[in-house]
Amino acid sequence: MTSINKEDALRWLYGLSVHGIKLGLINITELLKRVGNPQNSFRSIHVAGTDGKGSTCAMIDSVLRESGIRTGLYTSPHLIDFNERIAVSGRNVSDDELCALMDGMIPVVDDMQREGMQCTFFEVTTAIAFLHFARMKVEYAVVEVGMGGRFDATNLILPEVSVITNISLEHTAYLGDTVEKIAFEKAGIIKEKVPVITVNKGGPLEVIRTVASSKGSELIAIDDVSVISLEEDGVKMEYKGKTYVIGLPGDYQALNAAMAIEALERISCSGRVREYIADGLKDVKWPGRMQRMGGLPIILDVTHTSAGSEVLVRNIQKIYGKVVVVFGVLDDKDIDGIARNLSKIASKMIVTLPDSERATPLKRVSDVVKKYIDIVFQANDVGKAIEKAMEVRGDEMVLVTGSLFMAGDSLKWLRRTSVGS
DSSP states (O other), rough: OOSSOHHHHHHHHHGGGOOOOOOOOHHHHHHHHHHGGGGSSEEEEEOSSSSSHOOOOOHHHHHHHTTTEEEEEEOOOSSOOOGEEEETTEEEEOHHHHHHHHHHHHHHHHHHHHHHHOOOOHHHHHHHHHHHHHHHOOOOEEEOOSSEEEEEEEGGOSSSSEEOOBBOOHHHHHHOOHHHHHHHHGGGGOOTTOOOEEOOOOHHHHHHHHHHHHHHOEEEEOOOEEEEOOOOOOEEETTOOOOOOOOOOSOOOOOOHHHHHHHHTSTTTTTHGEEEEEEEHHOOOOTTEEEEOOOEEEEEOOOOSSHHHHHHHHHHHHTTEEEEEOOOOOOTTOOHHHHHHTTTTTEEEEEEOOOOOOOHHHHHHHHHTTHHHHTTTEOOOOOHHHHHHHOOOTSSEEEEOHHOOOHHHHHHHHHHHHGGO
């Protein structure tokens, strides 16, 4: 029995958010040391980047599980439930397991605070994930970077391979105001003589190449992926003479799959997993990526950057044509760039507020959107926005996008509404 319930545990954990984001490795190093350095008990694959981190992690995890390997998967943020962030062999950490982990973690964090070391929400969550993986005797952990890479709390692992997905402008207040500066932060996950896989080109690739060279690390830069066909429920691709079917829609998933393939070819048990790559990629599941909601005429996508929305628009055009867009965004995003891209596929747009303190006010979003789209409605929450979209869509699909919070709110709406039953 634990002395804390999940509600109280998460209240304490989220309370650490008042300390904001602190990039650095001093506190997480000490915290992990005090709980026994669990990150040293499993092998790992480390994934950084701007777009496609979660999908790439999910693909690698899917292949490893297909081959019978006991995996840990650490991603962020979650869509509905905190437990989604930490999974072992495809099963999210249970409430009882989470409470047991928190029961031991809270006094350690409190002791550190009394000594002048204030841990953040993400540092503690990372330590909990690593401790869970150690207790569950995970063989391989697939670990997604939270922000940046160089000073991210996850950067205490020594992976067998590092992956850097597509880089675009994000978190510029923390990571820098150019893609090259951001690439430098992301490249901070590269370790001595540990191979690194990337799909980046141009300036970001040169930054990654320089860092990899300084570390004596092999660099695999992918640029020869061919998309054969694009469907509502996945994509068929060819890579190095082999054909694969990816269980996630979007042509960009082909590049993510290629990175997953190259990463899996460079881990110490590559011979064990190689024959399962095709099946793992075909069976992969990852919510919020051009996802059809419960058989409804609704597509859910977590895209929240200008570059990501450009790719999303290209794929929506190919598969669906014009759509009604439900759009909400956080206040640190490129609203103008995203809205401009979405206007190419939006017959109408319903502007709304994702459930976050950082949600951009309706008027501000509406003012930007109206520069590009003639028919714009407003709704105070995502559920009402979806219902309005369903009302005005005619025979068009509805696309919900702009934020991970939008995706989470949409899935909650689907759970509670009679429309989704």
